[in-house]
Amino acid sequence: MAYLNISHVEKTFVTGAKRAEVLRDIQLDIEKGEFVSIIGHSGCGKSTLLNLIAGLTDVTKGGIKLDGYEVKAPGPDRAVVFQNHSLLPWLTVYDNVKLAVDKVFRGKKSKAERHDWILHNLDLVQMRHAADKRPGEISGGMRQRVGIARALAMEPKVLLLDEPFGALDALTRAHLQDAVMDIHARLGNTMIMITHDVDEAVLLADRIVMMTNGPAATIGDVLDVPLARPRDRIAAATDPAYLKARQAVLRFLYERHRFVEAAE
Template sequence: MQEVMTENAQERFRFENISMHFQTPAGPLEVVRDMSFSVNQGDFISLVGPSGCGKTTLLNMAAGFLRPASGKVSLDGKQITGPGPDRGVMFQEYGVFPWLTVEQNIAFGLNLKASGRRSASEKTEIVDRYLHLMGLESFRKAYPKMLSGGMRQRLALARTYAVHPQFVLMDEPFGALDAQTRSAMHDLLLEVLHAEGKTVLLITHSVEEAVYLSNKVLVISARPSRIREVVDIPFPYPRNHLLQETPEFNKLRSHIHHLVMREYAAQEAQG
C-alpha cells in the first residue's frame, strides 16, 4: 500500500487501497493499483501525470460516478456510493446548458431537490452574488452562445459554486482557453476560493498551473498508476503572477516537470 497523509489536519476525502481496471478488446487494462491518499479541509490539490494514467478515474471516484474495483473512497468517514450535492464537478467542456440564459444556468442547481429548499428571494440573492463575482451582471439574459470561452468558463464556475458544494472537483477546466484568459481564470478562481473556503481536487496537464494554484501537487505514475511523489507548494495565498518569475517557483516547476516527463517516457515504453 502507498499512503499519503498530512498530520494535524482535518481529513475529508480518503482514497484507501484503490485499484481499478477496465475491460478492453485486448483484455483487462489495469489503470490504478493499490493507491491511498487523503485530501484535507481547505486543500487545493492538483493531480499531474501522463495521459491515460488514471487521473480522471480518481476524480470520477471522488464524484461518485465510478466505484473502485477494490478499496474504497470515503468522505468524512462514509463510503462514497454515488454523486451528491456536497461535490461540485467542472469539466473542460464548460458544462453549461445552451438553451438556458446565464442567470438560468446559475440557478439550475438551486432548483433541484437535492440542493435543499430555498425561497425565491434566497435563490435570487445567490444568483446575483455569482453574477457579480464572475463579472457577468450585464449578460444576465444572454445565452451561452453569445459569450466568449472565458465567460462560459466563468459561468460554469458560477453554476458549480451556486449550490455551495463543500468540494470542487475540476477536470482540465481551463485546457481549452487561450493563455491570457487562462491566466485571468486562475486569479478569479483563487479569489473566489479565498472568499468561499472550498476544498479542491484539480486535474491538469499544466505543471505551471498546478504549482500556481495548489498547496500540494500529486505526481501520478504511468499505468498502473501510483503516487510517484507528493510535492508541497510553500507559497502563501493570496498569490499573483509575479510569483511565476521567482527562482523558487521555477525550481518547483522544473522538478515536477522532470518527474512528469519521466512518467510519460515510462508510459510510452508500455506501448
Template sequence: MEKYVAVESVSQVFDTAHGPFTALNNINLAIRKGEFVSLIGHSGCGKSTLLNLIAGLNKPSSGVLICDQREIAGPGPDRAMVFQNHSLLPWYTCFQNVYLAVERVFGASETKARLRERTAAALELVDLAHASSKYPREISGGMKQRVGIARALAIEPKVLLMDEPLAPWMR
C-alpha cells in the first residue's frame, strides 16, 4: 500500500525570547490510507506541533509534508482537526458551530436543506442533537469537545487529526 500522509525530514524551530527552540528535528513518518496512528509522548515533546503541521496550520522550518500525493501548503477540507480546546465560537449555537464548517466545505454544491441535514446528522452522531440550540457557555466541557468532533466529522475529511480529544472528559 502507498503512503497517504508522509512527513519527510520535517523540523520545526520556533524563535523565542531566549533564542531558537527546536520543537521537532528530522521527523519522518508514513501513514497508509485507512491506518489509525497514535502519537504518544510526554507533554511538550512536539505531538501538537506535528499535528498542526499536518493540518496545514503551520509550515515546517524544513522538510516536506504530503497528503494524497500533494504537498500540504495550508489547511484544507481533506484534513480536519479536533483541538485540545474545543475552539467553538461562543456567539454561535452548537448547531451553528458545526454548520459553519459544513457550509464552508459543501455550500457551493449542496442545498441549504442538505447542509442542515448534514449538520444535524453530525450532532446526532456524537449524541448532541438535544443540545443543538445551546451556546457553548450552556454546555459542559465534554459536550463542547463533542461539538468539535461533530464539526470535524461533518466535513467528511480524508484525514482526521485529533489532539487529545478526550482530555476534557478524562480530568
C-alpha cells in the first residue's frame, strides 16, 4: 500500500437540515518523498481535502491511511503550514518553533539537543538571524518561513502546505518556492501543497492533482511532471516539458472545468 492512501473519501458538511456534499469519491495514493500539488478553482474543496489529511476535519465516508495508520485526529506527524502563518504573536520566532519542538521531542531529546534542533530548523529557512524577533516585527514572507520551520521541526511524515504563499507578493513567493524546493531536495519529505497558482504547481510538484469544481468535487485528473530536479525557474520557463505540463493544467482549469461563479 502507498505511504499515504486516501481511499473513497467523501465529505459532507451538515448544518441543521442543510447538507453540503463537498468532496466525493476522492482516491489518491502518494508515495514517500513525493511532492504533490493540489490545484483547483476556489471553493472546490481542496482546503477541505488537506484538513481531512491533517485530521482537523473528520471524513464522512472512506478512509485515510498514513504509513499504515488510520488518520483519526490531528497530530504532529502531519504538520500543517497554514496560509496566514498562524504564528503565535506573543512568542518570539524561536519560542514559536520551541513550542512545537518541546511538545514533540520532550523525553526524546535533551534540552541542549532541542535547542540545537530549533536553530537547525531556523537555519533551514534562513531565519536564525530573527530568532529573537516577534512575528509582528518581521515581514510576511519571513513569517511564512518561520511557519515552515515550525512544521519541519516536528519531523512530520507528511508536510501539508495550505496555499502557503497565497498572501505574498510575487517576488517573495518565488524566494519561498525556491526555499521549499531546496528543503524538499535536502530532506526528501513527503509534501502536499494546495495552490491556485499554475506555475507554482508545475515548478514544485512531482504530480499535480487537479480538482473538478464543487459542489461534490472530486479528482478530475492527475498529471505527472517529468522535470528533472533540481529545477531552476529560469531554465524551466523555456523547457518544453514544463510548458507542456503548464498547458495541460491550464487546459484542465479553463477549458474542461471552467469556473462558473456559484449562484447561491
